[in-house]
Amino acid sequence: MQSFTEENYLKVIYHLAEKTETVQTNAIAEQIQTKPASVTDMIKKLADKGLVDYIKYQGVSLTDKGRSAAIDIVRKHRLWEVFLVDKLNFKWDEVHDVAEELEHIKSVDLIERLDEFLGFPKSDPHGDPIPDKHGRFAKTQFIKLIDLKVGDSGTITGVSQHSSAFLKHLEKLGLTLGKQIQITDVTDFDGSVEILSSEKQINISREVAKHILISSNGKI
């Protein structure tokens, strides 16, 4: 059984490992909002417990045991987010902090019943996949909106940025999960993208386009 803090480290390492094979001390420190020295201490502890593989100065990676524990936390986080949005009418930009607390509640029974109560959802309010109770989940095939070409179209099925500011911005533009979009132009000057959605022309910055995930349905 891991402490609240250990769980947070495992979760952060898990997410960082999605980008780089081995995870750097500084990267963890930034995510946890702590100092690199503290991270080194905790990494040693996690290594002793067999949750991470660690070679001094070479970064860490999760062991199978560590990954499994991390996925369990991710599962809880995402299920609670669904609960907050579907049942308590939170908006998708309001759920992160509360789910961050709820994910640490320790009761296998609670999570299985919650899963059932929510109808065994496959993805959370941001389109992220929810692992099943065995830790398995479909690696969904997302394409970043920024990588589409003029004429391409698809459906918004996720975001890769969960900040409230970003999500509120999308909300205001009407770019929510499930929306159909088509690329109509890409501006040479600033790389901003012109898209057609709900019969309206919308211009989004490169930065925004990077964090919208599309399940492509090819060219129209």
Add this chain to the structure above:
Amino acid sequence: MQSFTEENYLKVIYHLAEKTETVQTNAIAEQIQTKPASVTDMIKKLADKGLVDYIKYQGVSLTDKGRSAAIDIVRKHRLWEVFLVDKLNFKWDEVHDVAEELEHIKSVDLIERLDEFLGFPKSDPHGDPIPDKHGRFAKTQFIKLIDLKVGDSGTITGVSQHSSAFLKHLEKLGLTLGKQIQITDVTDFDGSVEILSSEKQINISREVAKHILISSNGKI
């Protein structure tokens, strides 16, 4: 803002203060499952924060601020218990430990939305009243079953013991909240009570009768 641990102390002091005016160090230690010396330390801290009144060797009592914080935790605990039973189909003897964790989730918004989602319940699965968001709740008028006389009748509206063993026992006897009962006999020998409920004669020990709360509807 209180820590997890401080919240537990406040809650325990609140409950103990329902029985005795000022609360003893040893009584707190027993509830928190810690040593009296640790309790003294924490009490000093709570006193410094203005949450309890404390005179050395004389026990503690909650200040208005402390009581308000305690009631807030009790409110959360009881609302989560309703959620677990009403929505996730937990039994009334299974909810305590999980609610003990959930009660520490810090989000005013969450609790108000949960309250609404549950339909603003007035009492929890054990019949205990749920404070409203201002900390107000009706002091319900309960009578202990043990204090009823032969011929008296009433409705089971609460229990004063939340252990799983006790609740499972009641469940097996069919003595759940809302059940009508009538006292048919009191045994001289061991003080056990003979009651009529759902057209069945049931014998319950004195110890059990002490912890069943009745809202009396007089003699029939």
Add this chain to the structure above:
DNA sequence: AAAAATTTTTAGATTTACCTAAAAATAAAA
């Protein structure tokens, strides 16, 4: 390949909540 910059680790402290053992205060019994 040496110098500079960055990253990471060590060493030594701090804070929170807890502990044991012994001393002090209070309450109960003789």
Add this chain to the structure above:
DNA sequence: TTTTATTTTTAGGTAAATCTAAAAATTTTT
């Protein structure tokens, strides 16, 4: 009202998670 028992507090220490400052290793630049 002493003596005894109980309760509570103090004193000094521990473990978890953090910190700062300085040292060590690695990476990047020149």
